[in-house]
Amino acid sequence: xxxxxxxxxxxxxxxxxxxxxxxxxxxxxxxxxxxxxxxxxxxxxxxxxxxxxxxxxxxxxxxxxxxxxxxxxxxxxxxxxxxxxxxxxxxxxxxxxxxxxxxxxxxxxxxxxxxxxxxxxxxxxxxxxxxxxxxxxxxxxxxxxxxxxxxxxxxxxxxxxxxxxxxxxxxxxxxxxxxxxxxxxxxxxxxxxxxxxxxxxxxxxxxxxxxxxxxxxxxxxxxxxxxxxxxxxxxxxxxxxxxxxxxxxxxxxxxxxxxxxxxxxxxxxxxxxxxxxxxxxxxxxxxxxxxxx
Amino acid sequence: xxxxxxxxxxxxxxxxxxxxxxxxxxxxxxxxxxxxxxxxxxxxxxxxxxxxxxxxxxxxxxxxxxxxxxxxxxxxxxxxxxxxxxxxxxxxxxxxxxxxxxxxxxxxxxxxxxxxxxxx
Numbered sequence: 308x309x310x311x312x313x314x315x316x317x318x319x320x321x322x323x324x325x326x327x328x329x330x331x332x333x334x335x336x337x338x339x340x341x342x343x344x345x346x347x348x349x350x351x352x353x354x355x356x357x358x359x360x361x362x363x364x365x366x367x368x369x370x371x372x373x374x375x376x377x378x379x380x381x382x383x384x385x386x387x388x389x390x391x392x393x394x395x396x397x398x399x400x401x402x403x404x405x406x407x408x409x410x411x412x413x414x415x416x417x418x419x420x421x422x423x424x425x426x427x428x429x430x431x432x433x434x435x436x437x438x439x440x441x442x443x444x445x446x447x448x449x450x451x452x453x454x455x456x457x458x459x460x461x462x463x464x465x466x467x468x469x470x471x472x473x474x475x476x477x478x479x480x481x482x483x484x485x486x487x488x489x490x491x492x493x494x495x496x497x498x499x500x501x502x503x504x505x506x507x508x509x510x511x512x513x514x515x516x517x518x519x520x521x522x523x524x525x526x527x528x529x530x531x532x533x534x535x536x537x538x539x540x541x542x543x544x545x546x547x548x549x550x551x552x553x554x555x556x557x558x559x560x561x562x563x564x565x566x567x568x569x570x571x572x573x574x575x576x577x578x579x580x581x582x583x584x585x586x587x588x589x590x591x592x593x594x595x596x597x598x599x600x
Numbered sequence: 601x602x603x604x605x606x607x608x609x610x611x612x613x614x615x616x617x618x619x620x621x622x623x624x625x626x627x628x629x630x631x632x633x634x635x636x637x638x639x640x641x642x643x644x645x646x647x648x649x650x651x652x653x654x655x656x657x658x659x660x661x662x663x664x665x666x667x668x669x670x671x672x673x674x675x676x677x678x679x680x681x682x683x684x685x686x687x688x689x690x691x692x693x694x695x696x697x698x699x700x701x702x703x704x705x706x707x708x709x710x711x712x713x714x715x716x717x718x719x720x
């Protein structure tokens with residue numbers, strides 16, 4: 308998988324399983340110390356926050372749309388075929404003109420296909436905004452889901468569509484191991500899993516590793532708030548052949564700097580060095596394709 | 601006003617009126633001509649991941665109901681009911697029986713709109 312495509316630079320996803328382990332902290336600081344121009348894709352589209360730290364001077368918006376049905380009341384006979392087909396109640400027809408609920412529609416287009424009178428046409432409906440900007444050597448691509456919309460993966464695909472092939476990319480994934488994370492990991496070459504040495508951290512790391520196996524992705528681990536390993540995190544990683552590429556200590560300074568919206572890699576040189584080393588290790592891992600669980 | 605649906609967790613007129621529509625357990629259907637009752641389970645509405653109100657509204661419409669008495673009705677359910685010509689009455693009565701009496705005594709007025717936001 309690693310550095311697979313000849314004409315595309317590599318893509319590293321930062322994910323975790325458990326929320327609040329430090330994905331954004333790791334993704335941002337890694338991007339800042341990458342040593343070359345890099346793209347940072349904020350795929351946590353339900354609450355993107357990478358730009359709170361990057362503060363790009365200018366963001367260029369791009370709309371993400373999905374096709375939803377529009378009913379011509381003159382041609383709709385209220386036959387009910389569309390509503391019978393739709394499993395999401397995106398369109399309902401009960402002996403009257405069909406009613407459309409865009410927020411429930413999944414954009415499959417089936418209703419337009421089954422409509423016997425051609426009363427349904429499909430119109431673009433905005434489900435999110437992708438913003439691109441530049442901050443130093445980092446090109447930010449941020450996805451933001453429209454309020455009231457629950458379809459996350461299409462917006463994440465919209466983020467991925469904005470990625471340029473010629474630049475390496477770091478993808479800041481949403482928490483969990485469900486569809487939004489899978490949508491983020493598609494076409495990635497390496498998965499960096501951020502965890503903390505707690506029972507929850509280890510439990511959800513195992514779920515994320517299972518997902519990585521399913522997707523055939525090599526991965527490495529970042530341990531955040533590292534202290535005494537009471538849960539057997541290290542022995543698990545060893546047994547699974549997962550390299551621990553970085554351990555960040557449980558340091559109050561990290562919290563203080565992060566809460567100000569600053570990057571620890573910039574504010575504290577010793578952490579800058581750690582993230583520069585992480586970048587080097589990742590580039591080596593990508594070259595060797597090791598650490599596949 | 602011939603076929604009236606009430607939201608309830610119970611099975612008979614003495615049962616409590618459920619203030620929720622989409623996720624109510626049952627609909628007690630009262631036939632004013634025959635003065636009879638029957639129960640329709642809101643299985644699909646309750647178990648729907650989303651669109652419970654719409655699903656419940658479909659169940660009501662397909663059962664031939666023309667009047668709905670419930671606590672609250674959200675915008676999507678109201679849109680479906682309204683399009684199908686079902687009158688919606690919001691009611692704070694404790695039991696189905698009390699709600700029926702209030703309705704028949706003309707103390708309730710038909711809603712012109714949903715009275716709560718979705719997912720209230």
